[in-house]
Amino acid sequence: xxxxxxxxxLGFLLLTAGMIWGLNAVMRIPKDEDTAQTSARFxxxxxxxxxxxxxxxxxxxxxxxGWVSLSAWDKYGMTVYPMSTDGxxxxxxxxxxxxxxxxxxxxxxxxxxxxxxxxxxKTNGSRIRYITDHMKWSANRTAxxxxxxxxxxxxYPGRIDDSRINRLSYYFPLxxxxxxxTKEGLYxxxxxWPESRMKGVYDLERMEVMDEETRIGSYTETGTLTEVQKELxxxxxxxxxxKGLEVVFVKMPxxxxxxxxxxxxALAEYVEERGYPVLNFNDPEILEESGIRGTxxxxxxxxxxxxxxxxxDYFSDYLYETLSETGKxxxxxxxxxxxxxxxxxxxxxxxxxxxxxxxxxxxxEFFDPGS
Amino acid sequence: MREELLKILNELRPxxxxxxxxxxxxxxxxxxxxxxxxxxDLNDAFDININIEDLLPENFNTVDAMLELITKLQGEE
Amino acid sequence: xxxxxxxxxxxxxxxxxxxxxVPKKIRxxxxxxxxxxxxxxxxxxxxxxxxxxxxSTFQTGKxxxxxxxxxxxxxxxxxxxxxxxxxxxxxYRAKQDRKKRRQVLLAALLNIGILCVLKYTGFLFSSLxxxxxxxxxxxxxxxxxxxxxxxISFYTLQSVGYVIxxxxxxxxxxxxxxxxxxxxxxxxxxxxxxxxxxxxxxxxLYEGHDFCxxxxxxxxxxxLWGYIKKxxxxxxxxxxxxxxxxxYLNYSGLTMLVGAALYGFQVYLDxxxxxxxxxxxxxxxxxxxxxxxxxPYFARSLAEFWRRWHITLGAWMRDYVFYPLSxxxxxxRLGKRTRKWFGTQTGKMIPTFLAMFLTFLxxxxxxxxxxxxxxxxxxxxxIISSSxxxxxxxxxAAKKLGISTEGAGWKLFQMIRTFFLVSLGxxxxxxxxxxxxxxxxKSAFTVWNPEIFTDGTLLGFGLGRKDYLLMAxxxxxxxxxxxxxxxxxKVRETVAGWKLPLRWGCYLGAILILALFGYYGPGYSAAEFxxxxx
Numbered sequence: 010x011x012x013x014x015x016x017x018x019l020g021f022l023l024l025t026a027g028m029i030w031g032l033n034a035v036m037r038i039p040k041d042e043d044t045a046q047t048s049a050r051f052x053x054x055x056x057x058x059x060x061x062x063x064x065x066x067x068x069x070x071x072x073x074x075g076w077v078s079l080s081a082w083d084k085y086g087m088t089v090y091p092m093s094t095d096g097x098x099x100x101x102x103x104x105x106x107x108x109x110x111x112x113x114x115x116x117x118x119x120x121x122x123x124x125x126x127x128x129x130x131k132t133n134g135s136r137i138r139y140i141t142d143h144m145k146w147s148a149n150r151t152a153x154x155x156x157x158x159x160x161x162x163x164x165y166p167g168r169i170d171d172s173r174i175n176r177l178s179y180y181f182p183l184x185x186x187x188x189x190x191t192k193e194g195l196y197x198x199x200x201x202w203p204e205s206r207m208k209g210v211y212d213l214e215r216m217e218v219m220d221e222e223t224r225i226g227s228y229t230e231t232g233t234l235t236e237v238q239k240e241l242x243x244x245x246x247x248x249x250x251x252k253g254l255e256v257v258f259v260k261m262p263x264x265x266x267x268x269x270x271x272x273x274x275a276l277a278e279y280v281e282e283r284g285y286p287v288l289n290f291n292d293p294e295i296l297e298e299s300g301i302r303g304t305x306x307x308x309x310x311x312x313x314x315x316x317x318x319x320x321x322d323y324f325s326d327y328l329y330e331t332l333s334e335t336g337k338x339x340x341x342x343x344x345x346x347x348x349x350x351x352x353x354x355x356x357x358x359x360x361x362x363x364x365x366x367x368x369x370x371x372x373x374e375f376f377d378p379g380s
Numbered sequence: 381m382r383e384e385l386l387k388i389l390n391e392l393r394p395x396x397x398x399x400x401x402x403x404x405x406x407x408x409x410x411x412x413x414x415x416x417x418x419x420x421d422l423n424d425a426f427d428i429n430i431n432i433e434d435l436l437p438e439n440f441n442t443v444d445a446m447l448e449l450i451t452k453l454q455g456e457e
Numbered sequence: 458x459x460x461x462x463x464x465x466x467x468x469x470x471x472x473x474x475x476x477x478x479v480p481k482k483i484r485x486x487x488x489x490x491x492x493x494x495x496x497x498x499x500x501x502x503x504x505x506x507x508x509x510x511x512x513s514t515f516q517t518g519k520x521x522x523x524x525x526x527x528x529x530x531x532x533x534x535x536x537x538x539x540x541x542x543x544x545x546x547x548x549y550r551a552k553q554d555r556k557k558r559r560q561v562l563l564a565a566l567l568n569i570g571i572l573c574v575l576k577y578t579g580f581l582f583s584s585l586x587x588x589x590x591x592x593x594x595x596x597x598x599x600x601x602x603x604x605x606x607x608x609i610s611f612y613t614l615q616s617v618g619y620v621i622x623x624x625x626x627x628x629x630x631x632x633x634x635x636x637x638x639x640x641x642x643x644x645x646x647x648x649x650x651x652x653x654x655x656x657x658x659x660x661x662l663y664e665g666h667d668f669c670x671x672x673x674x675x676x677x678x679x680x681l682w683g684y685i686k687k688x689x690x691x692x693x694x695x696x697x698x699x700x701x702x703x704x705y706l707n708y709s710g711l712t713m714l715v716g717a718a719l720y721g722f723q724v725y726l727d728x729x730x731x732x733x734x735x736x737x738x739x740x741x742x743x744x745x746x747x748x749x750x751x752x753p754y755f756a757r758s759l760a761e762f763w764r765r766w767h768i769t770l771g772a773w774m775r776d777y778v779f780y781p782l783s784x785x786x787x788x789x790r791l792g793k794r795t796r797k798w799f800g801t802q803t804g805k806m807i808p809t810f811l812a813m814f815l816t817f818l819x820x821x822x823x824x825x826x827x828x829x830x831x832x833x834x835x836x837x838x839x840i841i842s843s844s845x846x847x848x849x850x851x852x853x854a855a856k857k858l859g860i861s862t863e864g865a866g867w868k869l870f871q872m873i874r875t876f877f878l879v880s881l882g883x884x885x886x887x888x889x890x891x892x893x894x895x896x897x898x899k900s901a902f903t904v905w906n907p908e909i910f911t912d913g914t915l916l917g918f919g920l921g922r923k924d925y926l927l928m929a930x931x932x933x934x935x936x937x938x939x940x941x942x943x944x945x946x947k948v949r950e951t952v953a954g955w956k957l958p959l960r961w962g963c964y965l966g967a968i969l970i971l972a973l974f975g976y977y978g979p980g981y982s983a984a985e986f987x988x989x990x991x
Contacts (some may be wrong), residue, residue: 010668011670014670028965028972029972032969032973036973058484135495172979174463174977174979175464175979178465178978178979183972184977184978184979185978185979185981186981187972187973187975187978188973188974188978188981190974191921191923191927191974192921192981281492317804408764411760411764412780413760413809413813415780416779416780416809417805417809419784420792423789431784432780432784432957433625433627435776435780435784450788
């Protein structure tokens with residue numbers, strides 16, 4: 010083989026690898042409407058101005074739909090970006106934080122406790138992929154996949170099909186998703202990652218209102234914790250301590266079985282005992298004070314646009330008061346590098362007004378003057 | 381001998397110009413049925429015994445090759 | 458490990474790389490090692506059967522060689538020998554020949570015996586049970602189902618062929634068992650052939666080959682082509698044919714015919730794709746492997762089809778079954794008698810037809826131990842013999858109707874006729890059982906339902922519009938390639954001769970098709986990923 014042939018051969022292999030690489034980036038978990046929301050939030054992790062985030066809000070879809078990062082911005086000039094994903098596997102938290110710390114010099118983490126309930130811990134492929142398919146290729150991503158697969162096998166054997174090719178498809182999504190082209194086709198969002206115009210605020214129209222006054226879970230009994238839940242929390246404590254991150258817990262307003270609500274209370278007590286602040290919306294007083302009621306939900310679990318704003322305004326106050334004062338409460342408004350937050354805030358106001366207008370038309374009964 | 385061989389061949393497959401063919405077997409002109417029939421005819425006509433070992437393409441690809449084979453086998457007796 | 462497994466994706470480049478890395482002299486050892494890894498990765502205990510076959514045929518080859526040398530030696534010194542006093546040269550030769558035949562027979566019996574026991578005991582027992590049930594005994598014999606050693610049907614024929622070739626003097630016996638073992642177990646061809654001749658393949662395996670870039674590129678092309686056939690097309694065709702053949706009671710009429718035709722094409726794609734991969738690998742290594750397929754769907758008669766389809770099996774059956782049978786003493790005696798009874802023309806054919814029927818019966822049974830394969834073999838024999846018998850009739854009919862039998866139209870008609878006959882045969886090889894094959898055939902010819910082409914029946918197999926478009930496109934492409942090759946074109950060489958951007962565009966396009974449309978990986982259903990909110 011001549012040198013020329015060798016070079017050509019390498020050139021061809023490189024082109025092939027590049028093509029496969031490109032396909033691997035596109036052929037991932039389908040970015041349909043809902044996943045596109047997650048993609049948009051995740052994209053921010055890599056495209057936002059570096060080191061402009063004060064903290065992140067982690068958790069499941071409750072957070073995605075409930076946390077309006079722009080509330081904290083408007084009120085206090087804090088930048089608390091939502092890095093939540095649907096059914097976010099708690100075991101991936103530390104890897105997600107690792108990824109965030111690579112890009113953003115955050116000083117605190119807000120964590121919703123719902124990610125620790127049994128129903129979410131018992132994870133599945135797509136919940137894992139919401140995180141790993143959105144992460145850039147790195148040693149951390151590989152470690153995260155290996156960990157979550159091993160962990161799931163240990164505690165929930167059979168949840169992830171254990172064929173080798175299936176396992177590999179977590180590392181190389183193309184292995185599983187290449188057939189999308191003939192099955193459901195591609196979305197434009199698969200090729201061009203959508204961008205969040207409102208700092209991760211969930212911007213699908215959330216104007217549904219629950220028909221009747223939902224009983225929002227206020228519940229005071231305490232359930233019992235499992236060892237798995239404690240282990241996961243301890244792992245999280247150890248990591249955040251090592252990285253010098255302050256942690257604030259929240260139990261999002263949400264209606265679930267009483268048994269689950271009891272476990273939530275137990276979790277809240279556990280983290281409180283370990284010295285972490287926690288805002289538990291199971292507490293009737295807190296619920297009352299926040300003003301959140303049944304019509305603030307789009308279904309029994311998720312807040313609608315109005316509810317999200319109520320929750321966020323209330324929680325921003327709590328967060329501001331709770332965070333230690335050493336530099337973490339800097340007001341970034343007007344600072345250089347934070348222009349995009351101003352812009353996002355304006356976008357959000359427009360979006361909110363429009364949404365509320367539509368809701369008023371659809372459900373006049375809930376929007377009577379004076380309510 | 382040549383004439384007799386050609387007569388046999390022409391009876392077998394009248395449409396083929398055997399003298400011109402150079403790859404009767406390798407070119408797929410004669411199939412295994414033809415070969416079996418041909419071997420039977422040759423055995424009878426020339427009083428020889430063509431063995432399976434002799435059923436090589438190179439022995440049947442041309443008229444000349446066949447003549448050579450016949451001569452060789454006649455000599456062996 | 459199969460060609461389609463993930464491990465093979467690593468195994469193949471590593472093997473090729475190492476092959477050209479080690480000194481030439483020991484390259485065959487590397488191939489042997491790779492073949493060992495490949496074989497053992499499937500089953501360690503069953504490899505014993507391969508070893509038995511390899512060793513017994515190797516030893517027989519050596520024995521034959523010894524007898525041959527002994528014979529030559531004795532004949533050379535014939536005058537000096539006093540021991541041979543009462544024996545003529547001819548008698549001595551015959552005696553030695555008998556010795557050799559015994560060796561061959563022993564080896565053939567042993568190895569074909571192993572094949573038969575492993576492959577056919579279950580069939581035999583269940584058939585006997587059925588027969589005994591008629592007599593009032595039920596389930597007298599146990600149901601057995603042996604695990605088959607990988608590639609046994611292929612390597613057995615190849616090794617027995619070797620022994621016969623040594624006997625016939627077509628090749629010299631191997632003296633090195635390691636090398637011979639490589640000939641028997643060479644990994645690209647162990648799973649599904651081709652069934653190679655020792656004189657054609659062995660020396661190529663034993664020599665060390667230099668790396669040749671253009672040749673390796675051609676080999677890689679062929680491998681890619683094979684994978685596209687197997688992963689992109691075969692799988693999609695099977696989405697249609699599998700339900701038709703498995704749940705045949707749900708379908709009827711023309712659907713059956715379409716299913717059979719598609720099934721035949723699917724088998725072709727799958728099998729010839731596998732061959733392309735095997736040949737491509739060999740080509741990279743510098744080894745040229747016999748072609749096993751020569752565009753069978755361009756055949757103009759069923760007999761020609763069999764000369765283009767699974768060529769090495771046909772050649773094996775011809776050389777080691779058909780010729781010996783039809784040239785054997787009993788058959789020539791039979792021929793003399795039939796000629797007397799039926800006249801020269803017809804009489805000559807009868808023993809040949811008989812030999813052909815037996816050969817096709819074997820071909821059928823070789824495919825598998827089931828009645829449907831027996832029927833499959835016989836079907837082919839019946840069609841071929843009747844087409845020979847009917848040929849004069851066809852010709853005179855065509856003449857009377859004023860149809861030219863030389864024109865392209867007639868050739869096309871012959872091809873379509875052959876395609877139809879081949880497809881009908883597929884009912885036997887594809888159906889669940891002989892009974893279901895007959896049910897399907899009956900339905901195919903008694904129910905006339907052309908509406909299936911318009912009412913969407915044929916679209917209801919879980920394939921989308923895009924899939925059908927892709928299949929149509931690739932099938933047309935395949936047809937184009939076939940026509941080009943029929944006219945003597947060399948596709949791969951032509952592509953390799955194109956300017957670099959065009960050439961690479963083709964290769965990358967093929968890889969892209971494979972990556973996007975190939976059936977591999979854990980599979981994906983959209984339902985699994987819809988809205989996974991908490």
